[in-house]
Amino acid sequence: KQEVTQIPAALSVPEGENLVLNCSFTDSAIYNLQWFRQDPGKGLTSLLLIQSSQREQTSGRLNASLDKSSGRSTLYIAASQPGDSATYLCAVYTNAGKSTFGDGTTLTVKP
Amino acid sequence: NAGVTQTPKFRILKIGQSMTLQCTQDMNHNYMYWYRQDPGMGLKLIYYSVGAGITDKGEVPNGYNVSRSTTEDFPLRLELAAPSQTSVYFCASSDSGMHRTEAFFGQGTRLTVV
Numbered sequence: 001k002q003e004v005t006q007i008p009a010a011l012s013v014p015e016g017e018n019l020v021l022n023c024s025f026t027d028s029a030i031y032n033l034q035w036f037r038q039d040p041g042k043g044l045t046s047l048l049l050i051q052s053s054q055r056e057q058t059s060g061r062l063n064a065s066l067d068k069s070s071g072r073s074t075l076y077i078a079a080s081q082p083g084d085s086a087t088y089l090c091a092v093y094t095n096a097g098k099s100t101f102g103d104g105t106t107l108t109v110k111p
Numbered sequence: 112n113a114g115v116t117q118t119p120k121f122r123i124l125k126i127g128q129s130m131t132l133q134c135t136q137d138m139n140h141n142y143m144y145w146y147r148q149d150p151g152m153g154l155k156l157i158y159y160s161v162g163a164g165i166t167d168k169g170e171v172p173n174g175y176n177v178s179r180s181t182t183e184d185f186p187l188r189l190e191l192a193a194p195s196q197t198s199v200y201f202c203a204s205s206d207s208g209m210h211r212t213e214a215f216f217g218q219g220t221r222l223t224v225v
Contacts, residue, residue: 004153031210043115043201043216044154089153093210097142101153 002027004092006102013080014110021075021105023090028068031095035064035075038087038104047088048075080109113137117202117217124192124224132187132220134202140215142205143185145169145177147198148219154201160185161208192224 003026013019023033032051036044048057048064050073056065063076077084089104118133136143141162146154146169156169160179174196176188185204189196202217203209 009151034209034214036214041219043218044203044214045216046213049213091154091209095210097159097208097210099154099156099209101155103151103153 002030002092002094002100004090004100004102006088006090006105008105009103010106010108012108012110015080015082017080017109018076018078019080019107021077021088021107023073023075023102025071025073025092025100028071029094030068030092031097033064033066033073033090033092035062035073036089036091038089040086044089077107080107082109082111085109115202115204115215115217117200117220119220120218121221122223124189124222126192126194126224128192129188129190130192130222132189132200132202132222134185134187134217135183136185136202136204136215137183138204138206138215139182140204140206141182142208143179144203144205144209144214145175145185145187146201146203147171147196148201149198157187157200189222194224196222197224198222 035047050066061078087104087106091101144159145157158177160166200220205214206212
């Protein structure tokens with residue numbers, strides 16, 4: 001059974017700091033991995049989708065990497081801003097579309 | 112373009128009551144999903160659909176039913192509500208499946224069973 005772990009559960013950083021969020025999964029036979037952002041009381045917003053054949057994806061200040069063999073993905077946020085405060089979740093998918101979500105990392109960026 | 116719309120936003124049910132959570136998307140997506148999210152946890156898949164007339168069970172389907180008569184609508188039915196069904200429910204859609212294309216989520220329905 002696939003298990004997805006996100007450590008730490010919570011992270012607090014000062015504005016302007018670069019930071020890394022971690023996602024690990026136990027079964028490396030994934031089809032892709034997706035990072036989401038969730039604001040309090042809201043739904044999820046897709047940030048980056050990495051296919052299993054890719055090593056990384058970038059969107060603005062966000063960069064997500066994927067190492068299937070080690071069962072790890074990281075989300076790098078450059079020059080963090082208070083508006084980046086949210087919960088970040090990763091999800092892995094099989095080629096049949098079955099999803100497994102991590103419990104998320106709650107990020108607080110202090111002005 | 113409204114995206115994915117869920118109603119109601121909040122609901123309190125008594126044990127044993129039934130209700131339907133509504134979900135509509137206006138993006139003509141084939142894939143639609145229902146998830147539940149318990150406090151401090153990730154999302155667990157309840158049911159999903161790959162197109163009108165086709166539905167399948169996810170990880171935690173017990174106590175729920177779905178139907179997909181149109182591309183736009185994917186209602187989730189709770190029969191005989193139980194306290195264990197207290198959760199936040201999210202509907203999502205995707206053009207070719209979340210494992211291939213971007214997923215769009217509704218704002219969620221916060222359900223409390225007392």
